[in-house]
Structure formats: structure tokens, C-alpha cells
Amino acid sequence: xxxxxxxxxxxxxxxxxxxxxxxxxxxxxxxxxxxxxxxxxxxxxxxxxxxxxxxxxxxxxxxxxxxxxxxxxxxxxxxxxxxxxxxxxxxxxxxxxxxxxxxxxxxxxxxxxxxxxxxxxxxxxxxxxxxxxxxxxxxxxxxxxxxxxxxxxxxxxxxxxxxxxxxxxxxxxxxxxxxxxxxxxxxxxxxxxxxxxxxxxxxxxxxxxxxxxxxxxxxxxxxxxxxxxxxxxxxxxxxxxxxxxxxxxxxxxxxxxxxxxxxxxxxxxxxxxxxxxxxxxxxxxxxxxxxxxxxxxxxxxxxxxxxxxxxxxxxxxxxxxxxxxxxxxxxxxxxxxxxxxxxxxxxxxxxxxxxxxxxxxxxxxxxxxxxxxxxxxxxxxxxxxxxxxxxxxxxxxxxxxxxxxxxxxxxxxxxxxxxxxxxxxxxxxxxxxxxxxxxxxxxxxxxxxxxxxxxxxxxxxxxxxxxxxxxxxxxxxxxx
Amino acid sequence: xxxxxxxxxxxxxxxxxxxxxxxxxxxxxxxxxxxxxxxxxxxxxxxxxxxxxxxxxxxxxxxxxxxxxxxxxxxxxxxxxxxxxxxxxxxxxxxxxxxxxxxxxxxxxxxxxxxxxxxxxxxxxxxxxxxxxxxxxxxxxxxxxxxxxxxxxxxxxxxxxxxxxxxxxxxxxxxxxxxxxxxxxxxxxxxxxxxxxxxxxxxxxxxxxxxxxxxxxxxxxxxxxxxxxxxxxxxxxxxxxxxxxxxxxxxxxxxxxxxxxxxxxxxxxxxxxxxxxxxxxxxxxxxxxxxxxxxxxxxxxxxxxxxxxxxxxxxxxxxxxxxxxxxxxxxxxxxxxxxxxxxxxxxxxxxxxxxxxxxxxxxxxxxxxxxxxxxxxxxxxxxxxxxxxxxxxxxxxxxxxxxxxxxxxxxxxxxxxxxxxxxxxxxxxxxxxxxxxxxxxxxxxxxxxxxxxxxx
Numbered sequence: 001x002x003x004x005x006x007x008x009x010x011x012x013x014x015x016x017x018x019x020x021x022x023x024x025x026x027x028x029x030x031x032x033x034x035x036x037x038x039x040x041x042x043x044x045x046x047x048x049x050x051x052x053x054x055x056x057x058x059x060x061x062x063x064x065x066x067x068x069x070x071x072x073x074x075x076x077x078x079x080x081x082x083x084x085x086x087x088x089x090x091x092x093x094x095x096x097x098x099x100x101x102x103x104x105x106x107x108x109x110x111x112x113x114x115x116x117x118x119x120x121x122x123x124x125x126x127x128x129x130x131x132x133x134x135x136x137x138x139x140x141x142x143x144x145x146x147x148x149x150x151x152x153x154x155x156x157x158x159x160x161x162x163x164x165x166x167x168x169x170x171x172x173x174x175x176x177x178x179x180x181x182x183x184x185x186x187x188x189x190x191x192x193x194x195x196x197x198x199x200x201x202x203x204x205x206x207x208x209x210x211x212x213x214x215x216x217x218x219x220x221x222x223x224x225x226x227x228x229x230x231x232x233x234x235x236x237x238x239x240x241x242x243x244x245x246x247x248x249x250x251x252x253x254x255x256x257x258x259x260x261x262x263x264x265x266x267x268x269x270x271x272x273x274x275x276x277x278x279x280x281x282x283x284x285x286x287x288x289x290x291x292x293x294x295x296x297x298x299x300x301x302x303x304x305x306x307x308x309x310x311x312x313x314x315x316x317x318x319x320x321x322x323x324x325x326x327x328x329x330x331x332x333x334x335x336x337x338x339x340x341x342x343x344x345x346x347x348x349x350x351x352x353x354x355x356x357x358x359x360x361x362x363x364x365x366x367x368x369x370x371x372x373x374x375x376x377x378x379x380x381x382x383x384x385x386x387x388x389x390x391x392x393x394x395x396x397x398x399x400x401x402x403x404x405x406x407x408x409x410x411x412x413x414x415x416x417x418x419x420x421x422x423x424x425x426x427x428x429x430x431x432x433x434x435x436x437x438x439x440x441x442x443x444x445x446x447x448x449x450x451x452x453x454x455x456x457x458x459x460x461x462x463x464x465x466x467x468x469x470x471x472x473x474x475x476x477x478x479x480x
Numbered sequence: 481x482x483x484x485x486x487x488x489x490x491x492x493x494x495x496x497x498x499x500x501x502x503x504x505x506x507x508x509x510x511x512x513x514x515x516x517x518x519x520x521x522x523x524x525x526x527x528x529x530x531x532x533x534x535x536x537x538x539x540x541x542x543x544x545x546x547x548x549x550x551x552x553x554x555x556x557x558x559x560x561x562x563x564x565x566x567x568x569x570x571x572x573x574x575x576x577x578x579x580x581x582x583x584x585x586x587x588x589x590x591x592x593x594x595x596x597x598x599x600x601x602x603x604x605x606x607x608x609x610x611x612x613x614x615x616x617x618x619x620x621x622x623x624x625x626x627x628x629x630x631x632x633x634x635x636x637x638x639x640x641x642x643x644x645x646x647x648x649x650x651x652x653x654x655x656x657x658x659x660x661x662x663x664x665x666x667x668x669x670x671x672x673x674x675x676x677x678x679x680x681x682x683x684x685x686x687x688x689x690x691x692x693x694x695x696x697x698x699x700x701x702x703x704x705x706x707x708x709x710x711x712x713x714x715x716x717x718x719x720x721x722x723x724x725x726x727x728x729x730x731x732x733x734x735x736x737x738x739x740x741x742x743x744x745x746x747x748x749x750x751x752x753x754x755x756x757x758x759x760x761x762x763x764x765x766x767x768x769x770x771x772x773x774x775x776x777x778x779x780x781x782x783x784x785x786x787x788x789x790x791x792x793x794x795x796x797x798x799x800x801x802x803x804x805x806x807x808x809x810x811x812x813x814x815x816x817x818x819x820x821x822x823x824x825x826x827x828x829x830x831x832x833x834x835x836x837x838x839x840x841x842x843x844x845x846x847x848x849x850x851x852x853x854x855x856x857x858x859x860x861x862x863x864x865x866x867x868x869x870x871x872x873x874x875x876x877x878x879x880x881x882x883x884x885x886x887x888x889x890x891x892x893x894x895x896x897x898x899x900x901x902x903x904x905x906x907x908x909x910x911x912x913x914x915x916x917x918x919x920x921x922x923x924x925x926x927x928x929x930x931x932x933x934x935x936x
Contacts (some may be wrong), residue, residue: 030487044574049748052579057829058570060563063538072526077535080557083651093535096609131577154749190749190870195751199870239875241898241934242718266697273528274634274669274680352536389865391877394636395680396670398894400864400877422866422875422896424934450726474875474896474934 007177024272029103035170111172120207127163144223191230200229204445239421239475249385254461267334276397286431296360303460312345363462367437397427438465496648512812518643540828555827593789622700713891724854730923743810752872778922785824792865842911874902
């Protein structure tokens with residue numbers, strides 16, 4: 001019986017010589033680099049509402065993406081059929097971008113060891129968890145959230161798992177693979193008090209075993225957090241509008257770094273010089289207290305990977321060191337064209353998508369301030385501890401992110417909760433206004449998904465509590 | 481009740497029937513099968529060189545089974561006998577593991593579509609890779625040559641796709657639907673020599689028919705115009721002012737409306753329009769329609785994701801909320817009838833989606849609308865996700881133009897607009913005459929009485 005715990009071509013019922021034959025065909029004379037990415041994916045999702053687990057959905061997919069690059073050009077084709085014939089058709093399409101798309105280059109595998117790290121050693125594939133166990137998990141969520149407060153009127157929850165096997169064969173003789181488990185538990189509660197209805201959400205997960213959700217009472221914690229936020233929002237007042245100091249809580253508010261800084265440091269935008277950060281390496285883009293990294297090597301994290309989707313091991317990349325811009329995150333194509341190192345950030349949503357430089361886990365290192373002192377330092381401002389989504393315009397650097405749990409700060413004290421407000425700022429400018437960084441770095445609970453060019457990939461963020469001296473808050477109330 | 485099928489679709493139909501039979505033999509009381517296949521070719525040209533060329537062909541099959549009131553779905557792209565047989569077994573096992581749901585089930589047989597009109601959404605024209613490269617090149621060239629301040633580009637894209645969807649269910653329904661999409665877009669970048677700032681914008685055309693695609697020259701020129709007008713943008717001070725939404729941003733307001741009137745948002749109690757049916761949402765001159773059979777529409781199809789006939793639904797008529805958008809399940813939950821809006825990915829449960837949703841145009845031109853504002857904001861771009869569908873609270877990042885004495889005075893950015901969607905709809909003052917479909921949701925220019933703009 002085929003080995004299901006070690007990545008390999010046997011997952012795709014393929015023989016090495018067939019793969020090499022197709023690869024040799026893509027590597028036409030003028031092609032600089034070629035690779036074939038094989039992926040199989042089994043995902044299962046159960047969801048609950050109105051107190052019952054009503055829905056279960058399973059997707060099984062597999063396919064291959066074939067790519068050739070020549071200079072700045074990329075040729076790409078994919079197929080959900082893995083026959084020799086389909087791979088060859090894809091190969092012919094991919095190499096079409098070469099100036100003279102002919103002449104095969106024989107390729108031999110010289111490097112077949114799998115990634116040096118195993119960041120998610122799981123005893124049982126998440127895809128093997130029985131549906132009944134998933135159902136029980138959601139039932140516990142429902143019971144816990146309803147017990148939290150009688151005003152919790154609706155509880156919705158979902159649990160999703162994905163088991164992905166990838167193999168990358170490239171024209172440099174590499175044949176490497178990885179098995180990537182991923183799961184996520186998401187809870188949404190609606191609280192009702194008369195005609196006042198408010199929502200609260202919480203969730204988490206990672207490349208973890210099923211037991212993770214029961215450890216440290218996480219299931220109940222997730223349920224109570226969603227319920228707490230919904231109840232809290234029942235008393236929320238209008239958010240203030242205008243420029244003011246903002247304190248960001250630790251953990252998930254790290255989405256600030258993802259939007260304001262991270263996207264602008266992806267190598268593709270910088271090669272094309274279309275990023276607001278183009279040509280700023282070595283320059284000050286943040287205050288001295290800010291040091292920011294992207295790190296794909298944190299065990300069991302949602303944004304972590306043993307290798308990226310080009311077979312490069314992930315790493316920790318210094319993005320900003322004490323306020324100075326140090327580096328970009330790269331994939332093969334852009335690293336080569338820019339003459340900078342590979343960082344293990346070449347990622348793709350699936351075999352249908354092309355590789356782009358993408359973030360993994362992006363966070364700011366801890367500072368020295370006491371989080372309570374940071375709040376105390378603000379006379380009048382906003383304390384934001386949880387956020388919905390964010391977005392950035394790479395070219396002019398303007399970014400937004402929207403608070404889902406925030407409070408007013410009045411005379412150094414956290415007072416009333418406020419309704420969701422959007423914060424807007426300019427990427428290369430905003431971190432210059434960070435004056436205090438807490439010693440309480442925390443990573444998010446594992447819910448982040450990043451979208452770029454229509455592709456979604458799981459990511460992580462992290463932040464210590466920090467103070468931004470001025471940022472525009474988009475509320476509705478002028479008095480604040 | 482079946483469309484005429486070409487031989488290759490006949491093959492899908494037999495496959496679907498086989499799956500339905502297999503599910504029945506394993507004890508399923510009802511089932512439906514969705515088969516989708518498609519191919520696409522797309523190119524991206526950047527600074528006159530080919531940046532990316534991409535070609536794809538894919539297929540997938542989704543099965544939904546019912547065991548009485550229990551149900552589950554699954555999909556696969558592997559059409560081998562083994563894989564399909566495993567799919568049926570897996571789906572049946574999943575269904576047995578979930579709870580009974582009183583309202584679940586296929587639509588009643590007598591509601592399934594009986595007619596399959598040709599909606600003119602399929603064009604067999606294929607373009608060679610070189611033709612696509614040429615179109616993308618010309619589009620980018622038109623943008624780059626429009627003005628010397630256009631200094632860079634994120635590239636021009638040309639894409640052509642063809643797809644087929646076949647749906648079959650236990651009531652004997654078999655429907656097949658083919659469609660095509662042609663698109664051309666460019667995203668130029670302008671540099672500002674005064675402060676070194678860069679701005680990017682984009683323009684595009686998407687059509688069902690190749691011949692109807694806007695010319696590369698027109699798309700490139702418009703993209704350049706939209707990018708150039710953003711140069712020198714600044715912040716404005718925080719204030720309450722009238723806001724004019726252009727076609728693109730007004731369309732996003734209709735998108736929020738579509739989510740709020742979706743049967744799923746409503747029965748889950750997650751919509752700010754709960755209890756609004758029959759009530760006033762907007763002034764009397766506001767009419768919003770969802771038309772699933774609009775000829776050549778980007779959201780048109782003869783039947784929905786469950787096999788019900790698509791139709792034209794008045795969502796808002798003379799300012800009153802007249803209908804929700806529903807599929808079978810959400811309609812049953814609300815004690816109503818489906819509006820033929822079941823939208824469905826292969827292997828997923830149906831949900832609700834608009835088909836071609838639009839705000840009926842008025843008679844005022846965009847220039848006249850802007851002319852009616854003494855001091856206010858003309859919004860051309862919105863970013864971020866600051867919309868709470870439960871409360872209607874709205875706060876998004878915005879960019880556009882500041883209006884002074886009825887004229888566009890200067891570009892603005894790094895500001896937010898905030899309010900509540902209920903008030904945004906009730907405070908619509910003017911609807912423009914410039915309705916154009918560039919997607920499944922379309923709106924003319926809209927003027928809203930007042931919103932909070934946050935800036936300096």
C-alpha cells in the first residue's frame with residue numbers, strides 16, 4: 001500500500017520519469033526556469049446554525065500547474081487531469097512564452113530530500129477526523145455561547161479542515177514535497193436586546209491536531225469570546241471621526257502591519273516599481289521602536305509552511321529593523337530579477353494559480369513599554385482590540401482596516417465601547433507615528449486569509465500593544 | 481423537461497443520471513448533481529512585453545444527497561469510476577452524520593424550469609494567444625501614450641473563457657447552460673513630479689460577446705483619464721457633506737442591498753432589513769430590479785442553481801422593499817416562495833445571489849448631479865470591509881474628488897465616509913441617467929443627502 005504520510009509522486013499515481021519527461025519539454029532552449037506543481041486537496045466543512053449541525057460539505061481535488069519563465073515572462077497552464085498527455089499539452093502552453101519555444105532540455109533529479117523542517121508533525125491527518133466528532137465540537141460551541149448570556153439569540157459556527165499534499169519538480173533538479181494540514185473553527189453570535197441587535201465573532205486554528213481545540217479549553221473560549229463581543233456591542237456608542245491617537249491591542253490588530261507594510265514589501269510590486277515602498281531600502285519608514293519580521297517557520301501556525309510552493313524552505317525575514325527598511329519577501333522569479341535572496345515566500349492558492357510573493361506570519365517584535373502605561377498615556381483617543389478585514393492600495397500606500405471591538409480612551413482610561421470604525425492611513429508614513437511598543441507580543445488565534453490577485457492564502461499576524469500618535473478614525477461622531 | 485444537448489453534454493447528462501441512480505441505491509431519498517466544465521486563456525502584457533500567459537481547462541462534479549431531512553454535498557474533479565463511486569459513498573456517509581433539518585429538500589417538481597430561452601450569453605468565438613496579446617498590448621499602449629505623466633503600468637489583461645453547467649435531479653430535471661466571457665482591462669500608473677507620489681487606477685470591459693467588447697483604445701484612454709485625475713490628491717477636514725457615488729461605487733451599495741435582502745441573511749437574523757418587507761426603504765423614485773433573463777447579461781442564465789426558472793424580481797419599487805431574493809431553502813424558512821436566485825458552486829449547498837441587479841436610471845446627468853452640490857464629495861473608489869450587515873453601520877476608506885460650487889475642484893484621498901446603510905438608501909436625493917452594465921450589479925450615479933467624511 002502506498003505511503004500516505006510521506007509526500008511523494010505516489011500520491012498522484014505518477015512515475016518520476018513521466019514527470020521529468022514533461023518537465024524537459026517545458027524547459028525549451030530559451031526558458032530560464034520551469035516547474036510543475038502537483039497538488040491534491042481534501043477539504044471538509046461542517047456548519048451549525050439554529051442549534052443544529054445542518055450542513056456538511058466535502059471537496060476532493062487534484063491537479064498540476066506547469067510553469068516556464070523567461071526573463072520577466074511567465075507561461076502557465078494547469079489541468080485537473082494528470083495524464084501524460086495533459087501534462088504535455090500544459091508543457092507546450094507554458095513554454096510558448098519563450099522566444100523560440102523548441103528544443104527540450106533533459107532534466108535529472110539531483111535533489112529530492114523533503115524540507116529540512118517539520119513544523120506540523122501530526123499523528124493523524126485532519127481529514128481523517130470523523131464527521132461525528134466535528135459535529136460534537138460545534139454542539140459544544142452552541143451550548144457554551146448560549147449559556148454565556150440569555151441575550152445571545154443566535155449562534156453560528158463552522159469547522160473546516162484541509163489536507164493538502166504538494167510536490168514540486170523543477171528544472172534545477174529539485175523534487176520536493178510537503179503534506180500541509182490546516183483547520184479552523186469560527187464562531188459568530190448575535191445578541192438581541194429589544195430592537196438592538198449586535199454581532200460578535202471569534203475563531204482560531206492552524207496546522208494543528210484536532211485535540212488542539214480541546215486543549216486549554218479553547219472551544220469554550222472561542223464561543224465565549226464571540227458571545228462577549230456581541231453583548232459588549234449592545235452598549236456601543238458612535239465612533240468618533242477625525243485624527244486622534246490610537247492604541248492597538250496585541251495579537252490580531254497586527255493586521256495593521258499586513259496591510260500598511262507587508263503588501264508594499266512584496267517583491268513583485270517593487271520589481272515593477274509600483275509600490276509606495278519602491279527604492280526605500282535602507283531608509284527610515286518607521287520609528288526606532290518598530291522591528292517587523294515575516295516568519296514562516298513558527299510551529300503549527302496557520303501562516304507557516306515547511307517549504308513554499310516553489311520548494312524553498314521558509315525562513316524569518318527582517319522587513320524593518322528599528323525603523324529602517326531592510327528587505328523584501330520574494331519568490332524565485334522576482335528574487336532573480338532583483339538579484340536579492342530567496343526568502344521562501346513564493347506561494348499560490350492552488351494548482352490553478354500562479355506563484356506570487358506572499359506573506360506568511362507577519363509581526364512586530366516586542367518593545368519595552370508596559371501595555372497599561374501605553375493606554376494611560378492617551379488623553380483622548382481610541383483603543384482598538386479586534387478587527388474585521390483590511391485593504392491597501394499598493395501604489396499610493398493608503399490602507400484601511402476596520403475595528404470590530406474598540407473603546408474610547410478618556411483621560412488615560414478605557415471607557416465606552418464604540419461601534420465599528422475604519423482606520424485609514426498611509427503605509428510608508430503611519431509607523432513613523434508609533435511612539436510606544438508594549439512588551440506583550442502576541443500572535444493571532446489563526447483566522448487570517450489574505451487575498452491578492454484573486455488568490456487566497458492562509459496567513460498569520462502578530463503585534464504587541466502599541467500607540468500610534470495620530471491616525472484618521474472614520475466614525476460618525478464629531479464630538480468623540 | 482430538458483434542453484437539447486450536444487453530444488458531449490449528453491455524456492455529462494448520462495454521468496449525472498448514473499450518479500443519481502447510485503445515490504438512490506445507497507438509500508438516498510433525493511439528490512441532485514451539478515457538472516461544470518470550462519476553459520480559459522488569459523494573457524497579461526506589461527510595458528509592451530508579455531508578462532504572463534495562462535491556459536486552463538477544468539471540470540468538476542458536485543453531488544448533493546438527502547436522507548429524509550438530512551443532507552450533505554461533495555465534489556471532485558476526478559471523473560474516474562473509482563473516484564465517483566467513492567464520492568457517492570462519502571456524501572451519503574456525511575449526510576447520515578448531520579442533524580435533521582425540517583426545511584431541507586429539493587424544490588417541488590412543479591416549480592422546476594420548463595422553458596430554456598436563449599439568453600444570448602454564449603459566443604463560440606475563440607481568440608488565439610497572439611490575438612489576445614495584441615489586444616492587451618493595444619490597450620496598454622493607449623493608456624501609456626495618453627499623457628507623459630503615465631510612467632508605469634501594472635499591466636493590461638485580456639481573458640476569454642467558455643463554460644458549461646449541467647444540473648440534473650431526482651425529479652427528472654436536466655438543464656444545461658453555456659456561457660462565455662471576454663474581458664479586457666489595464667491598470668496604468670501616473671507619477672507626480674511635484675511630490676513624487678504615484679497613483680494607480682484601472683478601466684475594463686467585460687462582455688458575453690466578443691464583438692461587444694469596448695475597443696482597446698477606448699479602455700486605455702479611460703484608464704489613463706481615471707489615473708491622471710488622482711494625481712495631487714489630498715485629505716480634507718472632517719465634516720458632514722453631500723456625497724455623490726459614481727457608477728462603480730454606487731454599484732457597491734447595491735451589492736450591500738443584495739446581501740441584506742438575501743433569504744439567508746434574513747432567516748439567520750443577520751440583516752439590517754429584517755422586517756422591512758413592504759416598508760419604505762428609499763424615496764419614491766427609487767426602483768431596484770433583479771433580472772435573471774436580461775439578454776447578454778453577465779448574470780443571466782435560464783435556470784438557477786436548483787433548476788428553477790430565473791425571472792425579473794422587483795426588489796425595491798417606488799421606494800418600498802417589495803421582495804427578498806430567495807432560493808428554496810431560505811424561502812421555506814421564511815414561509816415564502818423562491819425567487820429563482822439559488823446560486824451555487826459545484827459541490828456546495830445552494831445560497832442566494834443576485835443575477836443582474838440594477839438601480840433603474842433617472843433622468844439627471846452625472847454632470848448635473850455634481851452641479852447640484854455646493855460643497856461635497858464625489859466618490860470614485862472605496863476600500864476596506866467596514867460594513868456591518870446586521871446593523872447597517874457603514875465606514876469605508878474613500879478616494880475621489882472634492883466638489884466646490886458644483887465643480888470638481890481637486891482630488892482627495894486618505895479619508896473615510898461613514899453612516900448607516902438604512903440612511904444612505906433613505907437619503908438618496910438623485911439617481912443619474914447613466915446606467916451601464918459592466919458586471920452583474922450595476923448602478924447609475926447616485927447622490928446621497930449627507931454622510932460623515934473623516935479626514936484631517
